Amino acid sequence: MHGLSSLIVDGNRRAPEENDDLVVLDCPACTLDPPGEAGGLTLAISSGTVADLAWDAQAGAETYDVYRGTARDGTDLACFLTGLTGTSTQDDGLVPSPGEGLYHVVAAVNCAGDSTLGDGRAASEPCP
Numbered sequence: 001m002h003g004l005s006s007l008i009v010d011g012n013r014r015a016p017e018e019n020d021d022l023v024v025l026d027c028p029a030c031t032l033d034p035p036g037e038a039g040g041l042t043l044a045i046s047s048g049t050v051a052d053l054a055w056d057a058q059a060g061a062e063t064y065d066v067y068r069g070t071a072r073d074g075t076d077l078a079c080f081l082t083g084l085t086g087t088s089t090q091d092d093g094l095v096p097s098p099g100e101g102l103y104h105v106v107a108a109v110n111c112a113g114d115s116t117l118g119d120g121r122a123a124s125e126p127c128p
Contacts, residue, residue: 036058039055054087058108064084064103064107066080067106068102069102070096072101079125082127
């Protein structure tokens with residue numbers, strides 16, 4: 001069946017186009033604010049070089065992203081794990097080079113965006 005339909009996206013009507021079996025889903029826009037900064041991050045060695053990471057649940061968070069870097073000031077934070085639905089995970093057992101460390105930061109995420117990574121920090125490689 002061919003026909004003319006209009007599509008409304010984010011409250012804006014799109015020009016009618018000829019469509020073939022068009023199905024329109026009405027998805028409400030996100031009305032939330034981004035969640036607050038995730039906190040309470042703890043790290044404990046669970047076996048060998050593998051560490052357990054845990055953090056406090058953040059109100060309004062749908063998922064969490066974990067960033068990791070080697071710079072103490074967080075200037076090289078890169079996405080390590082994304083889309084976690086719980087408040088704990090394990091790292092991959094990576095051992096830092098002698099004299100270096102690994103630093104982890106957790107971002108709370110919802111439909112409005114990500115929480116901050118801390119005062120003045122920005123990811124060098126954001127999570128998708």
